Amino acid sequence: MTGRMNERFELNKNLAQMLKGGVIMDVTGPEQAKIAEAAGACAVMALERIPADIRAAGGVSRMSDPKMIKGIQQAVTIPVMAKCRIGHFTEAQILEAIEIDYIDESEVLSPADDRYHIDKAQFAVPFVCGAKDLGEALRRINEGAAMIRTKGEPGTGDIIQAVRHMRMMQSEIRRFKSMSIDELYDAAKVLQVPYELALYVHEKGKLPVVNFAAGGVATPADAALMMQLGAEGVFVGSGIFKSGNPERRAAAIVKAVTNFNDPKVLAELSEDLGEAMVGINEAEITLLMAERGK
Amino acid sequence: MSIGILALQGAFIEHVMRLRELGVEAFEIRQLRDIEDGMDGLILPGGESTVISKLLRDLQLFDPLRESIENGLPVFGTCAGLLLLAKNVVNDGAPGFAVMDITAKRNAYGRQLGSFLAKESFAGVPNVPMTFIRAPFIESVGAGVEILAQTGGHIVAARQDNVLVTAFHPELGDDVTVHRYFLDNVVDS
Numbered sequence: 001m002t003g004r005m006n007e008r009f010e011l012n013k014n015l016a017q018m019l020k021g022g023v024i025m026d027v028t029g030p031e032q033a034k035i036a037e038a039a040g041a042c043a044v045m046a047l048e049r050i051p052a053d054i055r056a057a058g059g060v061s062r063m064s065d066p067k068m069i070k071g072i073q074q075a076v077t078i079p080v081m082a083k084c085r086i087g088h089f090t091e092a093q094i095l096e097a098i099e100i101d102y103i104d105e106s107e108v109l110s111p112a113d114d115r116y117h118i119d120k121a122q123f124a125v126p127f128v129c130g131a132k133d134l135g136e137a138l139r140r141i142n143e144g145a146a147m148i149r150t151k152g153e154p155g156t157g158d159i160i161q162a163v164r165h166m167r168m169m170q171s172e173i174r175r176f177k178s179m180s181i182d183e184l185y186d187a188a189k190v191l192q193v194p195y196e197l198a199l200y201v202h203e204k205g206k207l208p209v210v211n212f213a214a215g216g217v218a219t220p221a222d223a224a225l226m227m228q229l230g231a232e233g234v235f236v237g238s239g240i241f242k243s244g245n246p247e248r249r250a251a252a253i254v255k256a257v258t259n260f261n262d263p264k265v266l267a268e269l270s271e272d273l274g275e276a277m278v279g280i281n282e283a284e285i286t287l288l289m290a291e292r293g294k
Numbered sequence: 295m296s297i298g299i300l301a302l303q304g305a306f307i308e309h310v311m312r313l314r315e316l317g318v319e320a321f322e323i324r325q326l327r328d329i330e331d332g333m334d335g336l337i338l339p340g341g342e343s344t345v346i347s348k349l350l351r352d353l354q355l356f357d358p359l360r361e362s363i364e365n366g367l368p369v370f371g372t373c374a375g376l377l378l379l380a381k382n383v384v385n386d387g388a389p390g391f392a393v394m395d396i397t398a399k400r401n402a403y404g405r406q407l408g409s410f411l412a413k414e415s416f417a418g419v420p421n422v423p424m425t426f427i428r429a430p431f432i433e434s435v436g437a438g439v440e441i442l443a444q445t446g447g448h449i450v451a452a453r454q455d456n457v458l459v460t461a462f463h464p465e466l467g468d469d470v471t472v473h474r475y476f477l478d479n480v481v482d483s
Contacts (some may be wrong), residue, residue: 010411011409012406015408017340020306020307022304077344078344079342099405099406254345255352258324
């Protein structure tokens with residue numbers, strides 16, 4: 001990376017640091033974006049259909065209409081993110097052209113490339129990418145991702161995959177931390193990641209960028225569970241606007257992320273939220289989005 | 295000396311780490327009981343001011359903290375923290391403590407593509423690294439406000455009595471000039 005791009009990468013990692021301890025909510029229009037902002041979202045993800053509906057509709061799912069995204073940018077003052085397909089660098093160029101604050105190169109959309117992810121270091125705008133384990137996370141960071149999230153299983157309301165991915169990452173981080181240097185050379189080779197990134201994890205005991213939870217969060221307890229497992233913040237997709245009382249549930253999840261370690265507060269927050277999204281169990285789905293892009 | 299860091303949302307861990315590097319005790323404020331024992335100083339971190347402002351109220355922290363600041367509690371706000379302390383904020387619907395006689399502009403440099411790094415003098419110390427992330431700046435200051443740093447013709451750090459603000463993020467990176475200034479000149483004054 002050149003000096004200028006290095007500087008950009010630092011600034012982009014820094015923006016993710018400002019989002020920590022916060023909740024990023026999927027919204028499909030300006031009205032939902034305003035509800036999310038008022039409920040305490042630290043950023044919104046603009047998309048035409050939330051993952052549960054993408055799953056229900058089937059077919060190819062693509063980047064959202066820039067006009068719809070711009071409408072959301074005008075409706076709120078918090079950062080606005082949007083998704084492009086894995087490997088679809090032209091969709092990413094379009095999102096950069098409309099000055100999106102963060103691009104999610106996302107497995108929720110249909111992948112455009114089954115081999116190559118986007119060379120994210122070429123962009124000034126930051127990227128967040130999903131990962132199921134430490135290897136995927138470090139490969140995405142090597143490609144230029146300035147923020148990582150678990151993949152989870154979007155649109156299901158089932159937390160099991162996000163838990164699995166976060167536990168896997170944390171356990172691998174702890175393993176890296178305790179390795180000798182010769183073991184670390186081998187571990188980097190096995191995970192197919194650059195040694196420098198492996199060394200960072202070994203020395204600091206964390207990813208080089210901020211790590212959020214995503215995919216299947218439906219309740220304040222789900223959000224707090226992910227925080228206790230080591231997430232630095234939470235994405236909520238279908239869980240809010242597929243529930244009976246989006247305003248109330250959104251606000252409760254925001255507070256649950258702040259006081260994730262206090263069961264008394266969590267108990268109060270979990271009261272009277274109305275119907276949660278119905279959800280689909282892991283075993284009932286045929287399309288595993290988390291298997292897209294490795 | 296014990297400094298409370300408002301830990302509702304944003305980059306609060308970074309402030310805790312900078313203070314610990316300086317050998318100062320720091321604790322996180324997430325709910326009312328965290329401030330029962332008082333503190334010698336308060337830091338309002340970067341994050342989203344709309345979120346922090348809402349949570350301050352929802353968690354009943356707003357009134358006691360405002361009262362403490364009005365009674366002279368030393369306070370240091372970075373970025374979103376600056377917006378919470380400013381009396382006037384252009385283009386922001388999230389009312390804060392409004393204790394400092396400045397007019398600030400939110401997201402003054404635009405979206406993330408407008409974020410930047412600078413090196414400027416701060417309170418007479420040259421070449422202090424400054425990270426601006428979707429940052430505000432100070433459009434104008436009242437009579438009792440001391441300007442501590444400027445970049446590109448805009449005021450980016452200022453002090454009024456017990457209140458210190460920066461539009462940038464001294465908690466990112468390893469330079470501790472601004473934190474040391476807060477401890478030596480605001481908390482210890």
